[in-house]
């Protein structure tokens with residue numbers, strides 16, 4: 161109606177005026193070359209901390225008015241350290257990764273089964289969607305333990321997807337100084353965010369409660385969280401520690417499910433898309449697998465993944481050209497001493513590292529826009545590349561970020577991608593579909609993650625003689 165339309169335009173004018181008043185523009189540095197990225201992120205971090213991000217847009221942090229922090233959103237300090245240490249030492253430590261091998265095998269088996277069924281029933285399979293769900297079910301098992309029923313996992317995956325989609329809308333609340341006013345102006349967005357979070361609490365809290373006081377092998381992430389003690393924030397209580405509240409636990413589980421699924425599923429999808437687009441590379445990967453895996457072996461097991469150098473090179477090249485996380489964000493704090501072009505960067509400055517541009521820096525790569533896995537093979541120039549340096553060394557690409565806030569899950573992410581990709585290539589011959597279903601390598605750049613704009617679809621032929629679909633038994 162005309163009244164509604166008038167109110168709508170008044171609202172948008174008012175919102176932009178208000179946001180300019182209460183959100184003084186902070187300077188931004190956009191980093192698109194590797195030399196600057198290295199100087200700021202790695203060496204810059206050595207002379208100060210430079211380890212904070214701008215205020216998070218995670219619904220958990222916004223709705224709780226920043227009382228609930230997760231690893232990604234927490235300011236650099238004791239609380240962040242305790243949470244990150246728990247994740248890296250209890251779940252992601254390289255010596256402990258083998259404990260989740262059974263869950264990984266189940267997830268790959270489920271994915272192969274799903275794709276086989278789709279293949280039987282229709283033409284092109286919806287590989288993108290299936291990969292995403294399989295990765296989610298694996299991460300959900302690591303988070304809440306084995307034995308979750310399929311319906312519940314589906315519901316959680318849907319909730320998580322809706323929450324991810326709401327992030328753009330949550331941007332308006334990120335650093336609003338007068339949240340009450342912003343809430344009023346954007347009340348629809350606020351209500352939607354609150355409803356999504358409410359739903360998530362209803363799903364997660366019973367699962368969390370059912371794990372209290374239990375010990376299982378392997379431990380679920382949530383088991384380590386309910387036992388975790390973090391420093392008390394009260395001034396004067398420097399040595400006091402406390403457990404995480406229910407609200408914090410829900411936020412931490414949501415972070416694990418989101419970060420654990422989105423980037424890895426996206427990297428796997430980009431890898432498979434490039435293999436569909438380039439059948440000769442797919443054949444080379446298959447030959448490499450066949451050379452080290454017996455024809456009657458049930459699967460490409462995790463212990464042979466280290467021998468699959470060419471597959472690894474394909475994955476690295478996919479990560480370079482299609483980094484699943486688009487940006488690394490930092491904000492300069494008072495205590496930082498970040499120097500750029502001979503000047504100290506003022507506190508409050510936001511520094512955005514554009515990962516896609518960094519990985520195509522022509523100073524570091526020959527033919528930066530070409531898909532050439534060979535550059536990552538032993539003996540080639542790319543061999544000595546460093547994915548991202550937490551300490552010294554050059555950076556040639558940084559899909560996992562860098563410095564103290566670098567992704568803590570690089571090893572497990574690479575394991576997941578290699579294991580899934582190796583088995584998918586062995587089980588099926590992937591062929592490009594026609595017309596609208598052909599592989600489109602255009603990204604859907606979102607605020608945080610960058611996935612394929614058109615999720616991967618492909619025709620599949622059985623890769624091994626004797627492999628049966630659900631009507632019989634699949635070998636995996």
Ligand code: HEM
Pocket residue numbers: 231232233244416419420421423424427483484485487488489558559560561562563564565566567568569570572573574
């Ligand atoms: C291919 C897969 C992945 C990619 C490309 C990726 C990429 C990234 C990037 C770019 C960052 C920001 C780093 C920075 O600010 O310097 C990050 C942070 C993070 N990632 Fe990952 N990630 C992946 C998989 C995972 C997985 C599987 C998990 C969890 C199981 C995870 C958990 C996290 C966490 C908790 C942080 C925040 C670290 C902090 O603030 O201290 N990531 N990731």
